[in-house]
Amino acid sequence: MPVAVALMLGVGVLLLLGMWRGWRGVQARSADVVGDLPAVPAREHLGAARTEPVTGTYVSSTTGGDWLDRVAVRDLGHRSPALVQVFDTGVLVERTGAHDLFVPASAVRGADRVPGMAGKYVGKDGIVVLRWDVAGAHGATTRLDTGIRTQHKADRALLVDAMNSLVPQVPADQPHNDKESE
DSSP: OHHHHHHHHHHHHHHHHHHHHHHHHHHHHHHHHOOOOOOOOOGGGSOSBSSOOEEEEEEEEEETTOTTSBOOSTTTTOOEEEEEEEETTEEEEEESSSOOEEEEGGGEEEEEEESEETTEEOSTTOEEEEEEEEEOTTSOEEEEEEEEEESSTHHHHHHHHHHHTTSOOOOTTOOOOOSOOO
16 A cells, blocks of 8 residues: 555656646746736826726736747736726736736737637637737747636627727728839
C-alpha cells in the first residue's frame, strides 16, 4: 500500500511539474508578442462615458484570431471579476485581483460576441470579444482578442455596440484610385 501511495504522489508531482513548465512556455512566447500595455488614465482623463459600468468576468486575452492561444504575460492570462466601461477615450476593464486594463480608442479594431475562448466556453454568443492592437516586445504591432463574460445577457449587445462605435469609420463612397499619378 505505501508503494502505491508513493507512486500516486510521484505521478501527481510530475503532472504539476509538467503543467508549470507548460505555463512557463506560454509566458515566454507571450513575452515576445506583447510589449508594454497602455497606461490606465486617471478618471478625469477618460472623457465622456458611452456606457454605464458593466459587471462581468474578464475571461482572458488571446492572440488575434486564435482563441486558444492565451496570452500569459502582464496579467492578461488570468481570469478575474471585472467592471467594464466604454469611454470616448477607450475601454476600461477594472479587475479584482489583477491589474486593470485600458484599451485606447485608437487601438480598438472591433468587437463581437462568440461562444467561447481560452479558459471559458459558454455557448451561443455568451462572451464579448474586444479586438485591439498593442505594441509587441520588438516594435511590431500585435492583434489581441480580449474576452468578457457579462453578468447580464442584455449588456452584451450594449458593450459590443459601444466598443464598435470607437472604431473609425471610413466613408463607403470615398473614391479609391489605384492608378499612379502621372
